[in-house]
Amino acid sequence: MRAIRRTDTKPEVALRRALHHQGYRFRKDYRLDLADGKRVRPDIVFTAKHVAVFVDGCFWHACPEHGGKPAANAWYWEPKLRRNVERDRASDAALQAAGWDVVRIWEHEPLEAAVTTVLAALASSRAPGAARRGTARPGDDDKPGSPGIPGVAGEPAGGQRSG
Numbered sequence: 001m002r003a004i005r006r007t008d009t010k011p012e013v014a015l016r017r018a019l020h021h022q023g024y025r026f027r028k029d030y031r032l033d034l035a036d037g038k039r040v041r042p043d044i045v046f047t048a049k050h051v052a053v054f055v056d057g058c059f060w061h062a063c064p065e066h067g068g069k070p071a072a073n074a075w076y077w078e079p080k081l082r083r084n085v086e087r088d089r090a091s092d093a094a095l096q097a098a099g100w101d102v103v104r105i106w107e108h109e110p111l112e113a114a115v116t117t118v119l120a121a122l123a124s125s126r127a128p129g130a131a132r133r134g135t136a137r138p139g140d141d142d143k144p145g146s147p148g149i150p151g152v153a154g155e156p157a158g159g160q161r162s163g
């Protein structure tokens with residue numbers, strides 16, 4: 001999903017780069033197949049820790065600060081944006097039901113705040129895969145060949161590069 005107005009630095013790209021530079025490894029745009037055939041594709045997925053991160057565009061996801069509805073064609077935009085938000089909440093609920101921690105970051109949030117939010121979620125992760133690791137070095141997350149995760153059958157996204 002693409003925002004209408006973008007700066008050159010996409011917020012999710014900047015966030016991925018910052019996390020990668022700090023030694024964290026994750027999947028990007030990784031599809032998760034949840035119960036009832038529900039599929040979600042978070043922007044950043046820490047599969048071992050069961051943390052899913054979305055970077056939400058202010059317009060498309062109706063940010064309270066910048067998500068003002070367009071005056072023109074409100075009949076068109078309002079239901080569309082409302083559906084987006086409803087889908088977001090449904091995705092959150094499905095992920096949480098499957099044991100995922102969901103992190104949502106607005107694209108307007110400063111990068112440092114976004115990184116802090118993600119790291120806090122990783123630190124408080126309740127995922128069994130995270131607790132089993134005695135030495136929780138950041139770089140240990142999501143090594144290839146880690147044990148499969150019940151309820152996740154996404155295709156292997158080769159998204160390990162920093163971009």
Ligand SMILES: [Zn+2]
Pocket residue numbers: 058063064065066067106107108
């Ligand atoms: Zn905003």
